[in-house]
Amino acid sequence: MTLLNPERSTILVVDDERGPRESLRMILSPEHEVLQARNATEALEMLRSHEVDLVTLDLHMPGMGGDELMRVIRSERPQVEIIIITGCASVESATEGIRCGVADYLQKPFDVVQVSGAVARSLSRRHARVRLVEFLSELGAVVGHDRCLPAILDDVRRSEKLAGRLGGIFEVRGGTPNLDAFEPARTIEFLEVLAETIEIKDPYMRGHGRRVAYYASLISYRMQLSTEEHDHVRLAAFLHDLGKVGVPTDLLLRPGALNREERALVQQHPVIGARLIRPLDIAVRVSEAIRHHHEWWDGTGYPDGVAGTDIPLVARIIAVADAFDAMSSDRPYRRALSRETAVSELRRYAGIQFDPDVVKEFLAILELGVCDTDPEFLAGIISEVGNASAPAQLS
Numbered sequence: 001m002t003l004l005n006p007e008r009s010t011i012l013v014v015d016d017e018r019g020p021r022e023s024l025r026m027i028l029s030p031e032h033e034v035l036q037a038r039n040a041t042e043a044l045e046m047l048r049s050h051e052v053d054l055v056t057l058d059l060h061m062p063g064m065g066g067d068e069l070m071r072v073i074r075s076e077r078p079q080v081e082i083i084i085i086t087g088c089a090s091v092e093s094a095t096e097g098i099r100c101g102v103a104d105y106l107q108k109p110f111d112v113v114q115v116s117g118a119v120a121r122s123l124s125r126r127h128a129r130v131r132l133v134e135f136l137s138e139l140g141a142v143v144g145h146d147r148c149l150p151a152i153l154d155d156v157r158r159s160e161k162l163a164g165r166l167g168g169i170f171e172v173r174g175g176t177p178n179l180d181a182f183e184p185a186r187t188i189e190f191l192e193v194l195a196e197t198i199e200i201k202d203p204y205m206r207g208h209g210r211r212v213a214y215y216a217s218l219i220s221y222r223m224q225l226s227t228e229e230h231d232h233v234r235l236a237a238f239l240h241d242l243g244k245v246g247v248p249t250d251l252l253l254r255p256g257a258l259n260r261e262e263r264a265l266v267q268q269h270p271v272i273g274a275r276l277i278r279p280l281d282i283a284v285r286v287s288e289a290i291r292h293h294h295e296w297w298d299g300t301g302y303p304d305g306v307a308g309t310d311i312p313l314v315a316r317i318i319a320v321a322d323a324f325d326a327m328s329s330d331r332p333y334r335r336a337l338s339r340e341t342a343v344s345e346l347r348r349y350a351g352i353q354f355d356p357d358v359v360k361e362f363l364a365i366l367e368l369g370v371c372d373t374d375p376e377f378l379a380g381i382i383s384e385v386g387n388a389s390a391p392a393q394l395s
Helices: 018-028 040-049 066-076 091-099 112-143 149-158 160-169 184-201 208-222 227-239 242-246 249-253 260-266 269-277 284-292 313-328 339-349 356-366 375-386
Strands: 010-014 033-037 054-057 081-086 104-107
Touching: 010 018, 010 040, 018 033, 018 112, 033 040, 040 054, 040 066, 054 066, 054 112, 066 081, 066 091, 081 112, 091 208, 104 112, 208 227, 208 313, 208 356, 227 284, 227 313, 242 269, 249 260, 269 284, 284 313, 313 339, 313 356, 339 356
Parallel strands: 010 033, 010 054, 054 081, 081 104
Antiparallel strands: none
């Protein structure tokens, strides 16, 4: 594997049109090493022979399309960041992008500011994730993987080595690696990477939080929620399964049915997740949504058995988005359901498990075609979800 320049990030530009390739090369080459590919075949050859940090790709190319290329990249090079730059956006292509963990989604024609900003954010996210995953892996070797976050933090505070590593990752006030002392946006970044690390424990869940945040964001815009409410939806959706850090891995991966005690343990994850973020400088509505995203409209859900409009609206939105993604994804005990089956199940349980108004709005979104969807709107949603740790989401 060839490393072009250890001092500069390497970006691979994939587009069958020479004009966009050259434009991107001119924008990026002053600060980065830039490779170019005219199609997916050339792109894969370069990815397999060079250390690449980020790929920009067009969706519509002859031969293997951008959507299939994304899946191959994610399978073979999971740490590589992906930015889609396309002239034709749709709900389907945006959803596939989220499923493949794209960092950003830009519309053609693009400009220097858009491209430079997206690349800077993506590379920053990649470097932060690499450092944090290394830290968490080291932490897991020291304290074990199935520990609740407060216990993990206590171990961090007691270990000079781990404390030093954590202090090197984040800007910390007072020189102490205490979550309460983190800059707010950095705290959320830590929680996001922790959430992604939890998902890595379960290959069937990888990218689940980001996809749920995408679906929930579409619903919140459709329902014309305020900017503040939308921020709460996006952040709570991304972090909704954070409490699974306190659930033993073998239960998350169990292909068979759980007994009553095991099921009760798994059902504590909303409570654990809400408790983990409550001491942080994050809106109360976010922790409430995390706690209640498994409540049912008819009151038979968990952990508190609340019903109807007593369930926070953000939680009701996340419940629909979460269920749709769960049904649409492979799980240890079954293959992914078809879109038609997932839609049928949402209709069936509207008014029982789900808020019927939220289901109605989400189904309307799924029925939108390419011509009915504003490409800039979709690009904006993808960008938001790819960069979820904006300070605007704080209380």
